[in-house]
Structures are given as C-alpha cells and as structure tokens.
Amino acid sequence: MSAEDLFAEVARAHPRCVWLDGGGAREWSGSRSLIGWLEDDDVSLTYSAARREVLRHVDGRSEVVGDDIWQVLEREVGAGEQWFGYLGYACRADLPAAPSRDVPDAVWMRPSHIRLFEHDPVGLDTPPPSGSGGSTDGGSAGRAARPPAAERVETNTVSAAYAQAFAQIQEALRAGDTYEANLTYRTAVHTAADPVETYLRLRSINPAPYAGFLQHDVAGHATWLLSSSPERYALIDADRTIETRPIKGTTPRGATDQEDAANAEHLRTDPKLRSENLMITDLLRNDLAMVCEPGTVDVPGLMRVESYPSVHQLVSTVRGRLRDEITTIEALRRLFPAGSMTGAPKLRTMEIIERAEQELGGPRAAYAGAFGWISGDGPADLGVVIRTLTTHDTRTWQIGTGGGITVRSDVAEEAAEARLKADRVRASLDR
Template sequence: MAGDGLVDEEYRVAFERVQERLHAGDSYEVNLTHRLRVESGIEPAAAYLRLRELNPAPYAGFLQHDVPGARAWLLSSSPERFATVSTSSTSGKGSTTDGQRLLETKPIKGTTPRSDDPVVDAEHRDRLASDPRYRAENLMIVDLLRHDVASVCEVGSVEVPQLMEVESYETVHQLVSTVRGRLRSEVSTVAALRALFPAGSMTGAPKLRTMEVVDEVEASPRGAYAGAFGWVSGDGRADLGVVIRSLVTAGDGRWTVGTGGGITVLSDVVEEHAEAALKARRLLEVFTPS
C-alpha cells in the first residue's frame, strides 16, 4: 500500500492481521491499539497539571495507588463517558421517576484533527459528520451498546437520544452517540457496570469474538488502558470514564501511553496509524519542556 513507509512495522503487521479477521467474518470492527513507552523524571502530580493544561477533558482524573509492591498512578484526560447511573428524578425524554435508575453510556467512535484555520477546522468537522466510514464505525458500536444496555434494563426503555453528534475538544473532533435505559430493579449498579465492561468503543463488534481477535493481534497487554475509572456511591449512583488519553506510571520514571482506533474493511493503514498518533500527541507533549 502506498505510504506504508510512514507506518511502523509492528502496527502494519497487526493491521493486516485484523483485516484478515474482518474479511473472514470474525468481526465487523476491531479497535486496534498499541502502547508507547516514555522515560521521564517528571513527578506524577506535575505531569497531571501539565496534562490538564494541554488537553482539558470531561473525565480528567489523577488516581494514586501508593501501596508497597504495587505503586501506580493513572493520569487521565479522557473525553469519553463509560457509564453513569442516576437515581434522581429528571424530566423530558428519557426521564426517570423516584426509585428508578437511569443507565447511560456515550461511546466515541470517529476522530478528525482540529486546525488553527477556521475554514479547515470546519471541513474536518463536516467530514467527520458525513464520512460513511466514520458513521459505520459509530453505528456498529451503538448497536453493540444497545444490546449491552438492554441486557440489564427494562424492556422498551432503551433509547438513543443522541446519534453521531460531533463534539470538539482541544486537539480533535469526535463523533459521539448516547445510549441509555432504565435499569431493572433487581440489577445492582455494579452488575450494570459489569454488563457494559469493557467499553464497546474500545473492543469492537461483536464484542466477545472481537476481544479474542484483539488478544491475538496486539503485541502487549492493555493494562489500565481501555478500562474504566470513576466513582460508585453507596446510594447506587455512579459516574465513570473510559481510560483513554491517559498516562500510567509505577513512579519509576517509566510511562505508558495507550492509543489506537477502530478498524473496518474500509480502513487505510496510513490513515489509522496517523489517527492513533494524533490521539497520543498532546499526551507526549507532557514530557517536553515548556
């Protein structure tokens, strides 16, 4: 393929193996990811403050697990909601009444870069909203999540109030949908979160078979990357983000950055590699002196 010289060999081989699985009918879409390794003496707290400055996002978070023999820090600037569980009464479409709980997830699938030129920036935004490849990727994940949400929600309550809307962040435009439903009374909050895990946007569809493909083709375990983090309250409420656009370290000066994107039969290896690099770019700038 023209331009293959721009893609590192490990990614190209993994991409080709994914394409083989897609053409064999094992999957419709595979979220192919890889890990970047960085060495830096920057302290986690300082790195997080710089990350917030470079890449502000709704699911920003600083998690410290400072236990002897298992020290770890997660620094997140994630734009993606894994799930919320709400117990409060609301009004309007998708409303709940007292005693009911609303489960909501907001998958992101589809990314284009921002531009300092307003005209070019608008073109990138419009392309994301209209390109058949991005829309197909997003729709497949929405269907997957409708199934996951329906498995723990009341019959007839699952809806998609937002389908393929563009949200703009510091460095990228993203195609975002919303899937939600009313949790069945016998389903606990933890059980609901377990039913959605891992995030469909970070696996592909169908989920279980695609996870097997991911395990076969990715060169290293994902670790915390592509998981979820947030809080769960004793009253049943919860709010968790997807672990993307995040940095992980054990406090030893070695850092891991995960990045990737959804692959379909229409995907181009050079474009997908460039998209993954774009997602990681601001995170890597944390380690560059300002």
C-alpha cells in the same frame, strides 16, 4: 485555596489520593471537581488479574480478600459510601484479556476526606455547520489550543508491528469474524517525571470531561493514573437511569476556521466514520438491553460531532433504565469493557484483538478500562480510560492509543490518527 493548589498539597502529603477533575467539564458532564485523600486507617483495594487476588490495604497491612474485584466491590461498598478508582481491561476473568505487567489491574479507594469545587464548562460541544466560519469549540481559547499545521501527524510512517497487526484485523474482517475491531498499542516513555506537575500540564494541554488523577503509592501495588479522557463509560443516576456515550470517529482540528469546519463536516458525513460509530452504538444498545427494563433503551443522540483542543470526535448517546434486580456494580460488570474499545461482536472481537496486539507494547492494563466513582446508594459515574498516562514508578510511563478498524480502513490513516491522540498526552511529559 484553588482546586489546583489543594490537589498539589494533598498529593504531596498523602500516598493515596484522587482528583476527579471538573476543569474540562462540558454541558453534559457536570462541572464539579472532587479531591479525596486517605488516612492510614482508610481502606483501598487492588486487583491482580495474573494472580487472581484482590488485596485490601489498611494501616500499612495488605490481606487477600477475594479473587474477583466485582464481587469484592459488591461486598465492600456500603450504603452512604463513595469509592474512587479504576477497572483495568483485564478485570473480567471470563473475557480474553492479558493481565497487566506493572500497575494493578484495578485500584479502588475509600477516602475519609473529600473537598468539592465547581468549575465553568469549557465551551460548546458541537461545531457550527460547514462554512459558517465560526469557532468549533466555543471560543478563541479553543482556537489558540489547536496544533499548528507543522505539528500535525504525518501519515507516511507505519511501524512493521502495527502494519502486521492491522493485516490480521483485516483478515478477520474479510472472514466475517468481526465487523469492527479496536486496534490499539502501548508506547513506553522512559523519563523521571513528577506525577503532580505532569498532571497539571496534561489538564492544561488537553482539558476533558473525564480528566482525573489517581495516586496509590503503596509499596508493591503502586500506580499513578493521569487521565484526560473525553468519553463516558457509564453514568448511573439516582433514578437508575444508565447512560453511555461511545466515541467512534476522530479527525484533527484545523489550523484555520475554514479548515476546522471542513474537518468537522468530514467527520459528520464520511460513510466509513459513520459506519464505525453506528456499529458501536448498536453494540451498546445490546449491552444495555441485557441490564435494562424492556423498552427503555433508546438513543437520544446519534453521531454528533464534539470538539476538543486537538480533535473532533463523533459521539452517540445510549440510555436505559436498570432492571430492579441489577445492582450498580453488576451493571458496570456486564457492560465491561466499553464496546468502543473492543469492537463488534464483543467476545469474538476481543479474541481477535488479543492476538493481534501481542507485539504492540504489552497488555492494555488500565488502558481501555473505566475510571471514576461508585456509591453504595446506586449512582456512579465513570469515564473510559483513554488519553491517559499510567506509571508504577514515576520513571516508566505508558500511553495507550488506537482506533476502530473496518474493511474500509487505511493503515497509514489509522496509524496517524492513533499518533494524533497520543501526542497531546505525551506532550505533558515534556519539561
């Protein structure tokens, strides 16, 4: 049975299940799919930041087991266990972030059934040099997936709410309160859609290294998360090496090989885009330095172009070795949320974007958080929650999107980039 067929069968039969989908794997991300599901007597956790409650769900019952999701995970995740789930943007009570209004701020599950599948990587990570005329994504399948020119996002439409929020960010940048801020918004799509069919369309439209599906169909605490994220939040290996791969800088794919190579070259060389990436890379170096052995933090990959069906992205890699006293969950907490989704400096910028985004579709909720797995033996692997659909009722779907803003940013260009990112996700809801 294929991974797709098993996934569909499991999701129909089990209210709580997860697919960490290796179908969009890259050389750096590993190519394994994992499908897990829970029986009634298996444990799952949900967190409400508004109520400051962590609930433990088992055998149809729910009980409060704490007020901090990180502390509960430290206690619940035992040796030899693997847990799967997400941490929403408001999971750190010490940071400024509005609680979710619909889906839980976090969901974690311990499945008793797990099946593994291997996939082939989808292609090369980096495009050829400008003018080479070659494919930028490793094959003709990727070229066929590019959006035709007629489908590309127009840059002349900016909502009044986004323009106002953008102006607030620019004011803070010019005042020196922030050096870069990640301005985002949420769009609600009201349509009855089957989560399984929608996810299968999403993974076909936008294959990605951190693709995945989570279903927690528990009354009062329901959520579906459908991810096609290209960005690593944190990988922790058995030797306690931690790696993060922030993405900052995006350009669309071209309709021809020549245009495609030119777009990639622009991303590689544009001073504004490079400065965005460099500031976030420096923020991540600082974040890792708080949890890593002195002298172990380095940047093995700086501002490299990676290509996906609809966009080129500028990606850096930051790596270090965790200090002995830092647990996996503590390391994930201290890095949270991803610096690429806040800006720099992190705390002050989060305060600024929290105010600026008040009229931009509600709290970030799961968006801008982290989704993946953690183990009681140390290793973990989570992606950043971007290019993702969420819903609590399968009728109202949320898409988060946005991008990094600097003093050199143009409001129309930034709005167009955000729409470009969201359009591939939104297309999976079309039937």
